[in-house]
Amino acid sequence: MSDDCIFCKIASGAIPAKFVYEDEFLVAFPDINPMAPVHVLVIPRKHLDSVAAAGPSDSALLGHALLTLPKIAAKLGIAESGFRVVMNTGKDGGQSVGHLHWHLLGGRFMEWPPG
Ligand code: 5GP
């Protein structure tokens, strides 16, 4: 828990959010500014600034997240149509919140390349 981190506050319940999925390690909730019909943020309960701050002790957590993302997509009804997972990292990566998160996007065709 990082005291001034908005996603830590969401994960702990200090700031209310509608969790579309939660388990011991992760929570998922709708992005406040959705870029697609389905746009949720999947975050670890543990504070990590970004994937670049993760270490070997986080390997189980990161593996769990990757295995869970398709399950959340299925729960949200976008597993068959397809979905995109985005992990913005650092300044040039477009990361604006300094708590590791995955964007799970779907419900429309995702263009490539990204902007
Ligand atoms: P980033 O730009 O760091 O990859 O993504 C951060 C995302 O968090 C943005 O898409 C932004 O809309 C979302 N976001 C920022 N603050 C909040 C908040 O307080 N609640 C929710 N649900 N989403 C937020």
Ligand code: ZN
């Ligand atoms: Zn945090």
